[in-house]
Amino acid sequence: MIDEQSLITINADDLVSQVEKLRNSGHRLIQICCAKIADTIEVNYSFDNNYSFTNLRIILPLSDLRINSVSAIYLQALLYENEMHDLFGVEVKNMAIDYKGTFYRTSFKTPFNPPTDKA
Amino acid sequence: MHFFVILKTLVKNLFSKPATVKFPFEPREYPEGSRGQVVIDTSTCIFCGLCQRKCPTAAITVVRAEKKWSIKRMQCISCGACVDACPKNSLKLDTKYYTPDVTKKEDTYNA
Amino acid sequence: MEGKKRTIIPFGPQHPVLPEPIHLDLVLEDEKIVEAIPSIGFIHRGLEKLVEKKDFIEYVYVAERICGICSFIHGMTYCIAVEEIMKLNIPQRAHFLRVIWSELSRLHSHLLWLGLMADAFGFESLFMQSWRLRERILDIIEETTGGRVIFGSSKVGGVRRDISREKMQEIVRRLKVFEKEIKELSNVFIKDASVQHRLCGVGVVSKEQAYALGAVGPTARGSGIASDMRKLGYAAYKEIAFEPIIESTGDSYARCLVRIKELFQSIDIIAQAAEKMVDGPIDIKVSGTPDGEFFARSEQPRGEAVYYIKANGTKFLDRVRVRTPTFANIAPLLKILPGASLADVPILILTIDPCISCTER
Numbered sequence: 001m002i003d004e005q006s007l008i009t010i011n012a013d014d015l016v017s018q019v020e021k022l023r024n025s026g027h028r029l030i031q032i033c034c035a036k037i038a039d040t041i042e043v044n045y046s047f048d049n050n051y052s053f054t055n056l057r058i059i060l061p062l063s064d065l066r067i068n069s070v071s072a073i074y075l076q077a078l079l080y081e082n083e084m085h086d087l088f089g090v091e092v093k094n095m096a097i098d099y100k101g102t103f104y105r106t107s108f109k110t111p112f113n114p115p116t117d118k119a
Numbered sequence: 120m121h122f123f124v125i126l127k128t129l130v131k132n133l134f135s136k137p138a139t140v141k142f143p144f145e146p147r148e149y150p151e152g153s154r155g156q157v158v159i160d161t162s163t164c165i166f167c168g169l170c171q172r173k174c175p176t177a178a179i180t181v182v183r184a185e186k187k188w189s190i191k192r193m194q195c196i197s198c199g200a201c202v203d204a205c206p207k208n209s210l211k212l213d214t215k216y217y218t219p220d221v222t223k224k225e226d227t228y229n230a
Numbered sequence: 231m232e233g234k235k236r237t238i239i240p241f242g243p244q245h246p247v248l249p250e251p252i253h254l255d256l257v258l259e260d261e262k263i264v265e266a267i268p269s270i271g272f273i274h275r276g277l278e279k280l281v282e283k284k285d286f287i288e289y290v291y292v293a294e295r296i297c298g299i300c301s302f303i304h305g306m307t308y309c310i311a312v313e314e315i316m317k318l319n320i321p322q323r324a325h326f327l328r329v330i331w332s333e334l335s336r337l338h339s340h341l342l343w344l345g346l347m348a349d350a351f352g353f354e355s356l357f358m359q360s361w362r363l364r365e366r367i368l369d370i371i372e373e374t375t376g377g378r379v380i381f382g383s384s385k386v387g388g389v390r391r392d393i394s395r396e397k398m399q400e401i402v403r404r405l406k407v408f409e410k411e412i413k414e415l416s417n418v419f420i421k422d423a424s425v426q427h428r429l430c431g432v433g434v435v436s437k438e439q440a441y442a443l444g445a446v447g448p449t450a451r452g453s454g455i456a457s458d459m460r461k462l463g464y465a466a467y468k469e470i471a472f473e474p475i476i477e478s479t480g481d482s483y484a485r486c487l488v489r490i491k492e493l494f495q496s497i498d499i500i501a502q503a504a505e506k507m508v509d510g511p512i513d514i515k516v517s518g519t520p521d522g523e524f525f526a527r528s529e530q531p532r533g534e535a536v537y538y539i540k541a542n543g544t545k546f547l548d549r550v551r552v553r554t555p556t557f558a559n560i561a562p563l564l565k566i567l568p569g570a571s572l573a574d575v576p577i578l579i580l581t582i583d584p585c586i587s588c589t590e591r
Contacts, residue, residue: 005524005525007523028441028444029444030444030527030534030536030553030558031536031538031551031553031557031558033538033551033553034551035538035540035548035549035551036548036549037540037548037549044538046525046536046538051459051461051462053525053527055525074442074443074444075442075443075561075564076443076444076558076560076561079268079557079560079561086271097267099269102269102271103269103270103271104270104271104274104590105271105272105274106271106274106276111276111279112278112279120423121421121422121423122422122423122424123422124417124418124421124422125353125355125356125359125418125422127414128359128414128415128418129355132359138362138365149372150369150372150373151373152373152374152375152376152391153372153376153377154376154377154382173288175284175288175291175292196291196295196380197377198291198382199376199382199390200288200291203390212376
């Protein structure tokens with residue numbers, strides 16, 4: 001495709017400051033998603049600024065699935081964060097609205113990261 | 120301020136033919152290439168089982184030894200993956216649709 | 231405000247106006263909404279998880295069925311992502327065919343929305359007239375792809391069906407006639423006093439708010455943000471001259487106008503694509519398996535859709551993630567609702583064109 005995609009891997013601690021920097025430079029949050037790769041979970045934060053695409057990536061080990069919320073910077077992040085809590089079991093601290101696992105009504109908990117796979 | 124702008128359209132509709140057909144009495148004509156049900160020509164089929172492997176909903180079962188080809192009609196999504204895969208062109212998508220039913224039917228064809 | 235009594239009214243998941251299961255807890259002061267808290271997840275189907283069971287070629291059929299209205303663009307975006315990972319150069323003709331089908335699907339989706347909108351404010355004859363016109367588009371779709379709603383014509387490596395030159399000219403001719411009829415229909419939406427009464431000045435979301443909350447599609451363009459993912463130039467959009475349609479007022483009426491103007495734009499794009507279309511093959515043979523990752527973005531009738539695909543070199547993909555436009559538009563909805571009266575809620579929810587089934591996948 002035409003657009004260049006920059007994928008940047010950052011530390012979980014730097015997340016909030018990095019996201020704030022992007023917000024101040026006029027980026028729009030497109031989406032947040034998780035992907036389970038072997039025994040880690042990759043969390044992708046995608047941003048767009050005038051059709052140019054930026055992606056921040058955080059790699060979390062399955063044993064420590066905790067992350068800070070960015071919903072204070074982008075309100076809509078709360079939807080994605082509740083989603084990753086319900087589907088992947090990632091604990092997100094300080095969400096604007098915490099549905100406590102009732103955002104998706106799944107028949108068993110964290111279907112995309114079943115407990116049997118956990119280390 | 121404009122009121123009753125739609126009036127012109129409504130009056131026109133009042134004196135023109137309905138947009139619908141009287142369905143059960145007047146059959147619908149399907150255009151050429153419409154994806155209806157899958158039909159098989161068992162005389163050319165070699166029962167290779169390629170369609171079974173390509174079917175995304177696993178609706179097709181092929182038993183090579185008994186020369187049996189069966190399809191779960193209610194599971195088929197008429198995507199045409201089997202038709203594209205068939206090496207002998209024995210499978211075709213008919214323009215007619217399978218009739219609705221209250222039970223999940225499986226049709227079996229033998230050579 | 232101190233002393234005022236607040237009431238919480240549950241709205242949905244079943245409501246006569248909305249065919250889709252979204253639930254909102256509406257906090258009211260008298261008739262005015264002060265806050266809305268959304269809740270979804272009634273129809274989570276786990277289609278993203280299904281990728282572990284279906285190989286990357288078969289998954290196209292699943293991707294198409296994520297949404298019943300923008301089915302083709304879902305399938306196409308998935309194919310674009312896989313093709314990009316596999317570095318496939320698909321023929322130019324396939325790109326143009328994808329543009330034509332995308333625009334046909336935009337036409338039928340917007341007409342569907344206009345009908346639903348008319349139905350929501352109780353204008354039954356306008357609703358029927360919109361859907362009557364929509365049938366014509368569905369007929370064209372059925373003649374060219376074989377399906378009325380699920381096109382099934384995109385595949386990894388190109389498209390599955392071709393449209394002959396004569397057929398293409400006939401479609402353009404039919405759309406020209408069709409354009410006059412939509413003109414008549416859209417006049418009602420634009421001019422009629424009863425329509426304006428329900429839509430003007432209701433549910434205003436400013437440009438800054440819409441941008442900060444990540445609004446996409448007509449919801450963003452109705453607030454004056456010129457964001458249209460077709461400008462990325464996927465498929466053959468880079469060969470086609472068009473400008474995103476924007477309205478500045480940001481109310482329900484503006485969002486309605488954007489969709490009406492996009493109907494005419496789509497017809498124009500189809501005519502352009504038909505003219506510029508090149509002859510040649512429509513697909514290439516796909517061999518090997520994808521390895522890598524890609525974020526594909528496309529403009530659906532409802533806004534920007536994002537497909538994230540991570541492949542690991544086997545025929546089963548690691549992860550497919552679909553961010554549908556409605557998911558992004560839920561946050562602006564929470565800014566649209568406060569200040570409106572309870573009776574306007576169904577209309578305001580409809581103005582973002584919600585498609586909850588695809589939101590939850």
